Amino acid sequence: MGTSLNDSLDEDIRLFLIDEKQLHTYDDLTKVNPVTPSTVLTCLQARYDAKVFYTHAGCTLVALNPFQPIPYLYSLDVMKEYHCTSQPQESKPHIFIVAEEAYRNVKGQLEPVNQSLVVSGESGAGKTWTSRCLMKYYATVAASSSVVKKQNTVERIERRVLDSNPLMEAFGNACTLRNNNSSRFGKYIQLQLDSRQLLVGASVQTYLLEKTRVVFQPTGERNFHIFYQMMSGATTEQRKEWKMPNGQCFAWLPNSNTHLEEDCFEETVGAMGHLGINTERQREMFRILAGILHLGNIEFCSSSDDSQPCDLEEKSKEYLQNAAEFLGVVALELESCFRVRTLKAGKQSVLKPCSLSDCLVRRDCLAKVIYAGLFEWLVTYINNSMCAESSTWSNFIGVLDVYGFECFQLNNLEQLCINYANEKLQQHFVSHYLKAQQEEYISEGLEWSFVKYQDNRGCLDLIEGSPMSVFSLLNEESRLNRTSDARLFRVRLENELSKNRSISWDRFSQEPHFTVAHYAGKVNYQIEGMAEKNKDPVPSELINMLHKSKNSLLHQVFSEDEEQPTKGLSKVTVVSKFKNSLENLMKILHSTTPHYTRCIKPNQDCKPLTFKREEVILQLEACGIVETIHISAAGFPVRIPFESFIQRYRMIKPTLTIDSGNNNILDFVETIITDVLKQEDVLHQIRGDKQNSLVHCGKSKVFLTQSMLDLLEDRRKKILSQCAFTIQCCWLRYQQRKRIIRRQSATVIQAVVRSWLVRKQVHQWNRAAAIIQKSWRTWRDLLASLADRELDDAADVTPNELPELNLVISKQGSVHVSSVPEPVTEWEVQGGDQPVQTNWPPSELNQRDL
Structure with a gap:
């Protein structure tokens, strides 16, 4: 893909590579000359070796994962430094610059516009850490300091916003082969600001929790962090209550001997307390989680008589009893739900024994639906504790953290949805920046040489297009009242979608599959089991049992909508719900001003300070960094309508009069630009048409470079x-x-x-x-x-x-x-400060007369 690292470099590139000692000083890749994948890669490597992990690439920030803690880079003093600087663009590249620019854009424009921070990259590139830093930054700089806080409301919101991170990561993140803290769900966090741009609340929207991880973990990977936190951090009393003695093995907790930094039970419990989850509610949550673990140890054995249900293994009876106790259900009813299913024929119900595989499927289904319900309840609770009333906030800054692009040996529906989400984000970047900006330059009459870029529209049409796409065919297959045939489904995919260049097949493979050419690379998807996962059926017996749970939390989770689950098979499939949620997310992103951060994974082994050129250049080319640099270097990232420009900068020439007419407005704008360049002693450095390199007046807007805007x-x-x-x-x-x-x-x-x-x-x-x-x-x-x-x-x-x-x-x-002298008959007073002049009588004087 793209330019080979072994290609011979031309003379310009060789001259660029000569002074390698100065490469780490290039804060913005637009300064690299010439801009090629090799020169950009070499510059990033030089900065990475110098322990400089952030670099501007025009409108995008490139973040290289160091795979080791860098405390001084995210301290409170660094936050204050970036927040207090008058020109953030002149500071060293940092994720805090992106955060500060978005924060200032909310309050610095004539009409405040909501902002979105889009953090993208493959799994293990550092997206979750970057999102955590962004939230910490806003909880610090947008906090109320001089305003009197009523009942510590603001302090409570700031604390809860920060505590929501470790809690959601405990329940939604897991250790994978590519990342020790991989997000297994997507989230969009809206930080709500009032008219003074102070943080008053927050809300979280989640997307597609990988609930199958509860019951199935690929080789070398782990379950969700919360289970390992319970195993490693529980007290003796808690272990006794949860019936988890030391050395206890659970089938759904592989690699439990591996301890990670994320296995911090005390931090999770502390976050629950700060968010207002009381001790009793926490106890119910942990009992539910313990019940899920005990469910995983329940095993069945086939019955000798096919007309009889499967038997429960002798060693599993204790686990069944424990699971029923923690879930607050009757053990016999729980066992019956696993072994017997109810079929409805009209108004009559028929009991039918379950096969061994059906028993295991129903057990796994119960665990998944309980964990997914608990996760949804937790997200709702967090939103209720953080979200402010609509009348108290006016704008928001959104932080998007979704799963990174994934490609494993075995890829199924989960990877297809994850990569589809990444394709949507890439398309948003392409349509908003690479495509829309260039089309706007042409429509406004700018002299522009169109920069070619990789458009992933074809891949999206393959996955979600109408009338025929992978999703539409998969939904049709899932709605059939029969077991899906993987080979027949592959044949149908080939017949309907073979004209799309983004899909292909390995005709020599024995397993039914299809290959999709994503923007980040090709991925082989296994068809087996994909339709069943898309159905995501939940037997009505399980839901009815959970409605009667004596665990108050579990009863609350499954009593909010009692009618829909009892219908059994839902008509809304997994991909349909996920597609709708992503479309709503895209609407939000299109209504905001986006800021892009591209997280790059320097090596696949997660080794500290190790830079592998072959792996990095593939990521740079996949996300379009080089094309972004070309457009940023030659384009005008700042576009201001004439009316807004005049309203903001008319004070520079207040004596000029503006009449109606486009020509007069253009003259006014050019006069202001010329005056600014002259005052800043820049005009003599610009000759002829080179002024157009800083500013260009279109038909309705003024196009500016960042340097001209700064002037x-x-x-x-x-x-x-x-x-x-x-x-x-x-x-x-x-x-x-x-x-x-x-x-x-x-x-x-x-x-x-x-x-x-x-x-x-x-x-x-x-x-x-x-x-x-x-x-x-x-x-x-x-x-x-x-x-x-x-x-x-x-x-x-x-x-x-x-x-x-x-x-x-x-x-x-x-x-x-x-x-005897005569008494004085006239009294003389000279001035206010002069004493009265008089001759006093003899010394004997009657005090009574005075």
Whole structure:
């Protein structure tokens, strides 16, 4: 497939490969010149050897799996660094850049648009880990920090969003030959944001759980993680309750001696608690899981009489009793459901013994339907605990994590559905980016040389097309009331679909099969058993028994819809339900702005820091990385309608007037572009038509490169900064003038108050002076009368006046009225701060008069 690694390289490529020491500095593969599979591969290998695992490929991020923990690469400080940077595109490539761009796109556009992060790659490439990092990033940066949290609601949502991951991985992931933590179901997680872009809730949609893994595990693989977690992490009391003593072997738990990092029972139990699953409900869940394991150890032996049902092996009776106890059903009824089936003929029911193979099929069917029901209940519970009311959130960011492309020695319906989902995602990428962008360039009148790419439309038509496809023929085969014949079905496939180039057959193979040429490679699918899996029949006896279960959780799971299961065979097949769910997913993806991350598996053995060129180049060519680079390097990833462009960047030239007419709008756009290039000192570097390499005006949109968009945004930010500076100056001036006016007003008020205080004090002094004057005059008149009496006739002094006169005379010797100073009759006050000037009377003054 594609270019051979041993092909001779031309001179340009040789020159590119000379300076290999600098290859790890190429953050974006669009900078590689020339762009060929070999040059791209060599650049990625150089960066991988330098322990640089993320590289931009135009609009896509390429993530290479290191197969070892890199804690410093996903720390809280790194998250804050990417979240706080002004230009994420200028930072080093990282999955957090993709997350931050999607987060800013939600709130940075004129009309917020929902975003989707599509993580794709083959099994073991690191999709689940990448999705986990994305959810951790949003739970951190979109968390409320400054806003008061009501009843810890936001903290609870963030915690539950993070705890939903380990819980769903425990029940939905398993160890396979290609990946120790392989997702055996697909999920699309919607992180719900409010108008402030804060995380307020989340919801999960799941697709096609591989429930057959409960009862069948390929050689070298394991069952779902939760069973091994119970075996390795349960306490002594729990083991005793579940009847799982040390050394107990279960048929459905192969490779139980192998312990993985994912076998962390305490983390799963802790996540259940954070999500609100109480202890009693957890106990019921684990009893159901223990019952499933005991079901796997039930074996039957053929009866000597064909008219009698199969017998239960002696050693299986204990397991049957244990399974019935944990599932809350009657042991005899459980045994009867396995050994006897009920056939309805009109209104009558006929009992018919089951063959040995039928007994095992019914046992396996019960285990699968119980586990699938428990998984669906768990997803519903998680959604109820995380999902916010529709009135509280306005936008969402979706994270898609689906099973990777799979190709094993034996491939059946499960692999066909998984690879079909990957084909749908590849078609979405092709139609949205490789095809739609180029067609838009041509329709808008851009000079564009069409880049060829691998279109998988033919493969999808083969699988899901109408009127004839693999799915339609498989549904017809499944609806027939008979056992499917694999060889006849192969003949029909060959007769109806042989014209499609994506299907082929190995005519020398003894097993009925067909080969599909997927975008990631050819896969051989075994036809045997495919129709029965598509029917997915559930005997009505089993459902009726589960309705009567004394396990409250199991009873709840199977009592929500009692009528549909009792009909036995459902008319809706597995592929029909899966196709409908994928179509709904595609509608959601088409309504959002997608961001692509291509996870690459450097080697098939999952060895740390091991890069195998032959395996990597096949993945690069299958997912169209080289074509993506070509289109990104030569194209215009940013497309803005004229109206939106004018509305956002009119501030650059506010004096220009815009009249109606396309020519005037084009002149306005070109004026803005020229002004920006001139201001940024770039115009002199561009000659002639080379300006079209940065920007091109189409018929209704402006096409920009990322560098040109950065220049426009920088110019806009400078203008906004100047406007903000002007507003700040005006505001500061207003504040300063307000402070001055307040200071002046305070001074006037202080002067008035001081004046009032002085006047009040002067008034008090005047009253005191009047009292003093009165006392003085009284005293003076008394002395004058005494003096007159002394001079005229001392004999006239009455006896009553003699003591007072003697006292005065004893002090002064004699009284001379002329020596007594006159009291001051006028009081002078000079200024508010000057003391009152006055001459005080003699020292003796009656305190009562004052």
